Ligand code: SF4
């Protein structure tokens with residue numbers, strides 16, 4: 676029979692397989708921990724830190740998406756310290772993010788926007804320092820707007836590329852850190868003609884499908900007017 680261990684999450688005793696992460700056990704028990712970089716069944720990325728939880732005996736908060744469970748662990752997924760930390764992380768993301776939700780194609784499914792709403796994060800308290808990158812709209816099926824990138828690295832991990840070589844990589848450091856295509860070229864019309872995995876997996880409006888004929892121009896006009 677499969678070995679099970681016992682641990683406590685939010686005051687409730689639960690059982691789990693020893694090869695599970697805290698996030699997986701929480702999900703299995705109906706506990707919603709916010710995540711931006713996590714992709715089920717792929718290696719944890721550990722970029723966003725939104726999945727942090729409190730583990731009794733640990734001096735720091737731990738990332739639940741990459742921390743395995745252990746016998747007798749006592750975990751709080753929504754303690755005041757955890758919520759305060761998640762809120763600061765989201766505020767920092769929004770401080771460098773464009774105020775463009777009203778005209779964003781992914782507004783209805785944007786994970787950053789949903790998490791910010793769940794955490795009741797409004798205007799960030801931090802000094803806004805936005806990224807301004809030109810929209811890359813040469814590709815026939817996808818548009819990249821790196822100003823909206825939340826640096827979750829999901830596209831980097833998910834892309835297998837047409838020839839098995841991933842299209843995206845990471846470059847630069849600190850505020851300039853960025854997901855790049857090739858040697859930091861704009862996404863050209865020939866870039867890829869494959870799976871759209873990056874479009875599906877991007878949690879924000881940074882990579883999206885091309886709109887139907889005429890819609891791109893209409894949206895540009897809206898920006899110019901606004
Ligand atoms: S990516 Fe999300 S948060 Fe950013 S502008 Fe679009 S809807 Fe708003």
Ligand code: SF4
Pocket residue numbers: 823824825826827828829830831854876877878879881882
């Ligand atoms: S482009 Fe999208 S998927 Fe890629 S790192 Fe940025 S937000 Fe994440």
Ligand code: FES
Pocket residue numbers: 709710711712713720721722723724725726727738739740741
């Ligand atoms: S979901 Fe765990 S670090 Fe992003």
